[in-house]
Amino acid sequence: MNPNPLQAPLEDPSKERLRLWLRLLKTTRGIEAALRENLRVEFDTTLPRFDVMAALSRFEDGLKMSEISGALRVSNGNVTGIVDRLADDGLLVRVPVPGDRRAHRVRMTQKGCEEFARQAAAHEAWISDILGQFSAEDARTLTTELTISEEIDD
Numbered sequence: 001m002n003p004n005p006l007q008a009p010l011e012d013p014s015k016e017r018l019r020l021w022l023r024l025l026k027t028t029r030g031i032e033a034a035l036r037e038n039l040r041v042e043f044d045t046t047l048p049r050f051d052v053m054a055a056l057s058r059f060e061d062g063l064k065m066s067e068i069s070g071a072l073r074v075s076n077g078n079v080t081g082i083v084d085r086l087a088d089d090g091l092l093v094r095v096p097v098p099g100d101r102r103a104h105r106v107r108m109t110q111k112g113c114e115e116f117a118r119q120a121a122a123h124e125a126w127i128s129d130i131l132g133q134f135s136a137e138d139a140r141t142l143t144t145e146l147t148i149s150e151e152i153d154d
Contacts, residue, residue, distance in 0.1 A: 043115075
């Protein structure tokens with residue numbers, strides 16, 4: 001991440017920060033488009049399906065629908081259809097919550113865990129390839145420096 005000595009002189013700080021924001025946005029959208037295409041081609045799945053499985057993979061006992069929505073920052077309606085289709089494919093199950101007749105926890109099945117492990121390994125490799133221009137040290141530095149989102153989320 002060495003600065004390019006041929007770059008134009010720095011502009012007003014707010015202009016440089018706006019330029020950074022636009023670059024981050026363009027980069028993120030490009031990476032997301034590549035991931036969507038790779039998931040479609042290699043696994044016949046979608047990024048939202050992958051995201052639901054990723055959220056569930058961290059919770060062996062599963063999550064309530066509202067917890068999945070909260071983790072993904074999307075509406076319950078968005079999650080319901082995805083969970084329905086993943087359940088139809090045998091990748092998830094709904095388990096009743098004791099003492100609450102209306103509530104269910106969603107958990108991955110063994111088949112779901114195995115499928116997610118395959119997809120997650122490919123996803124990690126794709127990201128590593130896409131961001132291969134960054135050394136491990138550069139990646140850690142950027143990760144540390146780009147903590148503003150934690151402040152915005154509060």
